[in-house]
Amino acid sequence: MNIIRSARFGASTLIPKNCWSVVRSISSTELTKLEVNDKTGIAVLTLNRPPVNSLNLELLTDIRNSIKDAESNKCRGLILTSSSNSVFSAGLDFLEMYQPKEERLKSFWTALQSTWMTLYGSKIPTAAAINGHAPAGGCLLATSCEYRVMLPKFTIGLNETLIGIVAPNWFMNSYLNVLPRRVAELALTQGKMFTTAEAQQVGLVDDVVNTKEEAIAKCEEFIGLFKKINPYARALTKQQFRINHLQELEQNREQDLQAFIAAITNPSTQAAMGAYLENLKKRSK
Numbered sequence: 001m002n003i004i005r006s007a008r009f010g011a012s013t014l015i016p017k018n019c020w021s022v023v024r025s026i027s028s029t030e031l032t033k034l035e036v037n038d039k040t041g042i043a044v045l046t047l048n049r050p051p052v053n054s055l056n057l058e059l060l061t062d063i064r065n066s067i068k069d070a071e072s073n074k075c076r077g078l079i080l081t082s083s084s085n086s087v088f089s090a091g092l093d094f095l096e097m098y099q100p101k102e103e104r105l106k107s108f109w110t111a112l113q114s115t116w117m118t119l120y121g122s123k124i125p126t127a128a129a130i131n132g133h134a135p136a137g138g139c140l141l142a143t144s145c146e147y148r149v150m151l152p153k154f155t156i157g158l159n160e161t162l163i164g165i166v167a168p169n170w171f172m173n174s175y176l177n178v179l180p181r182r183v184a185e186l187a188l189t190q191g192k193m194f195t196t197a198e199a200q201q202v203g204l205v206d207d208v209v210n211t212k213e214e215a216i217a218k219c220e221e222f223i224g225l226f227k228k229i230n231p232y233a234r235a236l237t238k239q240q241f242r243i244n245h246l247q248e249l250e251q252n253r254e255q256d257l258q259a260f261i262a263a264i265t266n267p268s269t270q271a272a273m274g275a276y277l278e279n280l281k282k283r284s285k
């Protein structure tokens, strides 16, 4: 058995799963866990930032590092999922954007840009096992993957307009890569959160299953479709589909950062976000 070593983790840990496969931890932090199934070569990246996997600077950085680890370890595919039973990811951490410090705000947005480019442009097949709610940035992660399977009774969508903010172009492009233009425009302008059933109906998710295990199995099945396909040809084909969106952000990173800072620090945005956060806190009491 080949032992994969990770720059971030040192010697790999072996975790027997069943008699046919061995799950090996490639890298692990407090916020993420990256494990590869030795038999299939497919890696599972579990987001683990309780209570809701809100994406702060550290979690975004760990996600990006994990994707790179999966790629450098030559994994055959990558599945994103959550350690929570009810939330895939609550999107960007409001605490990074509400009453922010400028330097931290810049690092935060720059990390989000990098993470998105790494995931959206990844050479290996990517899939999301959406085992909980996936609003805004959570939906961005899922739609950046090539395949999505979701558990019933949760919600997913880009709800930015509900919070009084505007989804940047690249959020919209990830949506448009999955949804018909008319559906995407209507959903974005309304800040619509789709139920699992609605998401499947419009094509925002590809499949619906009842358990996380089934969701991972569906993702493995999807990634298995490429078993006999030359990985180089596959990666270049994927890249051709996505290159315009990736270049658009790459070439306008600084402008995008400045637009974000201007939008977020605008007093009316701060007031709207403050009210939204207050409401969230009240609801959770």
Ligand SMILES: CCCCC/C=C\C/C=C\CC/C=C/CC(=O)SCCNC(=O)CCNC(=O)[C@H](O)C(C)(C)COP(=O)(O)OP(=O)(O)OC[C@H]1O[C@@H](n2cnc3c(N)ncnc32)[C@H](O)[C@@H]1OP(=O)(O)O
Pocket (backbone or CB within 6 Å): 051, 052, 054, 086, 087, 089, 090, 091, 092, 093, 094, 095, 133, 135, 136, 137, 138, 159, 160, 163, 165, 166, 167, 168, 169, 256, 259, 260, 261, 263, 264, 280, 281, 282, 283, 284, 285
């Ligand atoms: C034309 C030019 C355009 C230029 C554009 C340029 C820039 C654009 C500017 C800005 C774009 C910024 C983009 C932002 C995208 C985002 O991702 S914003 C985040 C949106 N997320 C949400 O709206 C989700 C809010 N959360 C929920 O709805 C629920 O929490 C949940 C996910 C459905 C889970 O519900 P559940 O009941 O299980 O949990 P609670 O609600 O009780 O929450 C527990 C706990 O967690 C806190 N919390 C929830 N979400 C967040 C969050 N996103 N960030 C931080 N904290 C969060 C919640 O407040 C509770 O805290 P507690 O009360 O202290 O326990």
